[in-house]
Amino acid sequence: MKKFFSTFLFSILAFAASSQVLSNKEKYTEADTLRGSLRAERAYDALKYHLKLKVDPSEKYIGGSNVITFKMEQKLPTMQIDLFENMNIDSIVFHRKNLEYNRKYNAVFVEFEEALAKNTTDSLEFFYSGHPIVAKNAPWDGGFVWTEDEDGNPWVGVAVQGTGASLWYPNKDHQSDEPDGVQLDIAVPNGLMNVSNGRMIGKKDLGNGYTEWSWKTVNPINNYDVMINIANYEHFSDKFQDLTLDYYVLPYNLDKAKKQFKEVQDMMECFYDKMGPYPFVEDGYKLVETPYLGMEHQSAVAYGNKYMKGYLGRDLSGTGVGLKWDYIIIHESGHEWYGNSITAKDIADMWIHEGFTTYTEAIYTECGWGKEAALKYIKGQRKNIQNRETIIGDYGVNAEGSGDMYYKGSNLLNTIRSIYDDDELWWNTLRDYTATYKHKVIKTQTVEDFFNKPVETDLQPVFDQYLRHSRIPELQFKKDGKTFAYRWRADVEGFDMPVDVFIDGKETRLKPTTEWKKLDKKVSSEDSIKLNDLEFYVNMSFK
Known part of the structure; x- marks a missing residue:
């Protein structure tokens, strides 16, 4: 695990458990x-x-x-x-x-x-x-x-x-x-x-x-993912549609497990609907109690969350939403689709595993408690993002990018969904993605090309800014007569990305570029302009 020194590490890597080689080394x-x-x-x-x-x-x-x-x-x-x-x-x-x-x-x-x-x-x-x-x-x-x-x-x-x-x-x-x-x-x-x-x-x-x-x-x-788990286990089982669900727990935790693991049924119903069928039906699904927090071991997911809601009883988003479900069950099972089924060819592209899987936490929240709760949860994740290093690491030297691959990756996907501005199209695209690349090893460019295809907006500059640069784009405003002008400040040359703001309480889609554009509305003051920060992960400032 990369050496981090702030409370950020505890929260983002409080379960970035799957990352043991976070390292942008200067020398290899x-x-x-x-x-x-x-x-x-x-x-x-x-x-x-x-x-x-x-x-x-x-x-x-x-x-x-x-x-x-x-x-x-x-x-x-x-x-x-x-x-x-x-x-x-x-x-x-x-x-x-x-x-x-x-x-x-x-x-x-x-x-x-x-x-x-x-x-x-x-x-x-x-x-x-x-x-x-x-x-x-x-x-x-x-x-x-x-x-x-x-x-x-x-x-x-x-x-x-x-x-x-x-x-x-x-x-x-x-x-x-x-x-x-x-x-x-x-x-x-x-x-x-x-x-x-x-x-x-x-x-x-x-x-x-x-x-x-x-x-x-x-x-x-x-x-x-190839794994051994050794203990004096008790076994019980269940089914979801044609999928066998098997559970291996310590004997004195059997009653707690039978209660806690009922959530798997709700999770599978949600994930099947939003992401498509479980990718390893032939091998079955298992939760196995382990002496460590957890890991996404394929068809034998490691569980060590002590039968608590949240992450060991805490909410990593700080919103309270994350206490509604068992973090390890949801996050680690989400990896069956993203990481185990769809795998990054080089660990420099591990955001393909972690960004998508962190987003599954919001998917499950949306299924159970609605879109507003999911957006609140995703926004809460941002307190764990540092924006100091790039999400993508160095290729060919066994090095991942920064830990931002988790929550920044999740917020990138939510931002792209907001650019789509069509939830039916978004969920269809996500299901198509998981089906198209089921059991395949892919690169970041494959992901970019796939999600770029369904929309008229060119998402390549968006992917470049969030994945290949450390900073997020900044939406800038300045006074221009009786209204305001706006533009993007970004590292990607010619960066353009649609964004939603509220002007006097009414939502408006802007299409800024890196050149100043005049707002075609009369605006009385800065306070009249608010970013839709639930749906877009950007900074906003007034010059």
């Missing part, structure tokens, strides 16, 4: 490039991961293997597979032979005896073990959480978004490449359960004091 290292760039050694498509692991909570130790199935995108003599350097490599087996390899930082360079030909599909088994990094303060920093529940039973969780899935298992650790599916065979001490992504396909007593729990997904999945 070779390790950053190895992780963040699509080098020649990464010219392969990871098709499937099959993890087979034994987890020992008493020793904080894991050991086993990952069978990596891949397809070559070009002829390749050397393959880069990522695994943190503190983890041991026991062997890497290909066609029953041990391969040679070299390590550099958190990258492993595997040498094939003969270069693999383009379009070859094959697999290797990567055996490894060790003590994975322990999170100091999950989910804000990456790693394992080894703790106990109130009854003294082991309780284990992992949160690695940003830090990297290669913290605990070998993989091609780049967001651009999602395996088409994963299988996890996780052995844990008898009496405990492991819950992972997808559907449970088996449970087997290994006869050595361990039970193996097997889970499998059939949909593409982000590396950082």
Whole structure:
């Protein structure tokens, strides 16, 4: 998590839990490039991961293997597979032979005896073990959480978004490449359960004091979403239409969970209506109680909000609206559509995950309490925005942009909706977006082009100002005879964007540019002009 020093960090990253690498560095290292760039050694498509692991909570130790199935995108003599350097490599087996390899930082360079030909599909088994990094303060920093529940039973969780899935298992650790599916065979001490992504396909007593729990997904999945959750869980279930809803909680929280998780029904009804169907119906939806606040682990959403409304009983918007619903349920589930289904190719574009998901909080508010409440909530989010650094980060070096990607991203989307000035068109466009790019990896420009197409207004300058510059545009007025003149002050050359203001209480749409325009209405004083600041996130001033 990027080093922030004000109360802003507590609020915006009070649950920017999914961001552990917020960093606009002045200098990047070779390790950053190895992780963040699509080098020649990464010219392969990871098709499937099959993890087979034994987890020992008493020793904080894991050991086993990952069978990596891949397809070559070009002829390749050397393959880069990522695994943190503190983890041991026991062997890497290909066609029953041990391969040679070299390590550099958190990258492993595997040498094939003969270069693999383009379009070859094959697999290797990567055996490894060790003590994975322990999170100091999950989910804000990456790693394992080894703790106990109130009854003294082991309780284990992992949160690695940003830090990297290669913290605990070998993989091609780049967001651009999602395996088409994963299988996890996780052995844990008898009496405990492991819950992972997808559907449970088996449970087997290994006869050595361990039970193996097997889970499998059939949909593409982000590396950082692949997950294990170990505890003495109780399970209960429900359904929404054709979607199975499964819940795994600690036994003494069962009654609270059955009450709190009823909100999932309302959430699904809202999200289906506004955003389209759940993207991973085949893998089901789960909430899994974790010893940390939460994370958007695909089809196995981590929940640690202690069965409270808001964010641990607080409202991050400061409006009171955020206390009407459970922040972790809504925000983390929203990521199933934005982040898990639609994924940014490079983490520099993580606003594609976080801006849209933060906006889902307002979507849910609007479904339950109306548009005015949603607009109030979005406006309240602005107190968490710093406007000091750009939302988009540096490409190819494993670096996100600023934490403004959350609430500034949400306010950008609300501003674009206001530019549309047609709610039916807005919701149709949002649903089309989630359907068009379902299970796809995209870039920021893809988003810009999609939302630009339905409207006559060119939104490119708007995206450029909010995403690629730190400041927001300023609507300036100055006295001009018996009326006023107005213009935009912005970083984007020739910036123009429609905006709504109230003049003597009547709403009026202005179309300012960076050149002064005369207001075609007689205005008695500055006080007669008010910005529609519920719908537009801009500054306004009088010269």
